[in-house]
Amino acid sequence: SKGMAKSKYEYVRTFEVEDRCLQNCWIVVRLDGRSFHRFTSSHKFEKPNDKRALELMNRSAAAVMEEFRDVSLAYGQSDEYSFILRKNTDLYNRRQSKIMSAINSIFSASYVYYWNTYFEDKKLLYPPSFDARVVLYPTDQNLRDYLSWRQADTHINNLYNTAFWGLVLMKGLSNNEAEKVLSGTVSSEKNEILFKECGTNYNNELPIYRKGTVLVRKLVNIPPSKSKKHIISPLHVDIIGDSFWEEYDEILNL
Ligand code: ATP
Ligand code: ATP
Ligand code: MG
Numbered sequence: 118s119k120g121m122a123k124s125k126y127e128y129v130r131t132f133e134v135e136d137r138c139l140q141n142c143w144i145v146v147r148l149d150g151r152s153f154h155r156f157t158s159s160h161k162f163e164k165p166n167d168k169r170a171l172e173l174m175n176r177s178a179a180a181v182m183e184e185f186r187d188v189s190l191a192y193g194q195s196d197e198y199s200f201i202l203r204k205n206t207d208l209y210n211r212r213q214s215k216i217m218s219a220i221n222s223i224f225s226a227s228y229v230y231y232w233n234t235y236f237e238d239k240k241l242l243y244p245p246s247f248d249a250r251v252v253l254y255p256t257d258q259n260l261r262d263y264l265s266w267r268q269a270d271t272h273i274n275n276l277y278n279t280a281f282w283g284l285v286l287m288k289g290l291s292n293n294e295a296e297k298v299l300s301g302t303v304s305s306e307k308n309e310i311l312f313k314e315c316g317t318n319y320n321n322e323l324p325i326y327r328k329g330t331v332l333v334r335k336l337v338n339i340p341p342s343k344s345k346k347h348i349i350s351p352l353h354v355d356i357i358g359d360s361f362w363e364e365y366d367e368i369l370n371l
């Protein structure tokens with residue numbers, strides 16, 4: 118039969134390398150928009166944060182979670198998203214290139230597919246693309262530290278960007294002048310500049326900007342039948358402290 122036939126070319130398969138992710142490790146796939154500095158400026162994103170773009174990122178990440186049940190949590194900010202696969206997942210036999218390329222493809226295609234849902238009156242001018250990497254973390258602490266690292270990055274970048282665009286858009290400073298005012302300042306000084314110069318209390322900025330987005334699966338009741346169902350929910354909460362992990366303790370125990 119057709120399936121049994123082996124051509125003399127078959128041997129080329131042996132050049133493929135084994136790339137199975139080490140057992141028992143958390144698999145993290147992080148995507149990041151390629152040259153999004155240019156992409157956001159070509160598409161005139163609102164600065165410092167275009168909320169529609171963040172919601173489009175969240176929708177695309179939810180599409181990944183709809184497709185792969187073994188993605189137990191995802192965290193996104195700016196032009197990046199991290200996907201956490203439960204440590205004993207058998208998805209694609211744990212083959213790294215398969216997992217990473219499939220997640221990137223679902224995400225990237227969804228970003229284009231849902232573009233007009235979020236940017237109703239903005240034409241997509243060219244195809245956006247994302248790079249991807251896989252990182253394995255052997256302990257729960259390593260995984261939590263990874264996510265803390267990404268959320269701390271969100272805070273640092275967003276505080277800087279909010280202060281920078283506050284000085285430019287509300288105080289009329291040039292980009293260079295704003296950069297100079299902020300250079301060498303610590304967090305508390307940026308908070309104070311924002312408050313005194315722009316009348317902005319950083320703590321009142323939207324949580325989606327300050328905290329990024331965590332996508333989790335929540336068990337909800339379906340009213341008439343009283344059955345339960347998992348839905349993918351976006352949260353904009355602290356994931357550095359213990360309380361998130363106590364509330365969603367099933368994530369680490371999957
Ligand atoms: P690389 O290809 O190396 O990742 P990059 O230009 O994408 O280059 P990043 O460090 O990933 O560089 O930065 C992402 C850029 O996209 C930043 O300039 C950030 O301000 C911008 N950006 C991402 N999301 C938004 C958003 N929702 N609103 C406004 N700007 C955004
Ligand atoms: P997997 O996810 O494992 O790759 P698959 O369903 O994509 O599963 P493939 O072995 O890749 O399986 O087969 C691709 C399928 O798509 C085949 O059924 C093939 O006939 C069909 N297909 C691909 N391109 C065309 C085309 N241009 N016209 C008609 N059918 C096509
Ligand atoms: Mg990059």
Ligand code: MG
Nearest residue numbers: 149150151153
């Ligand atoms: Mg980028």
Ligand code: MG
Nearest residue numbers: 149195196197
């Ligand atoms: Mg980035």
Ligand code: MG
Nearest residue numbers: 215218219222
């Ligand atoms: Mg196929």
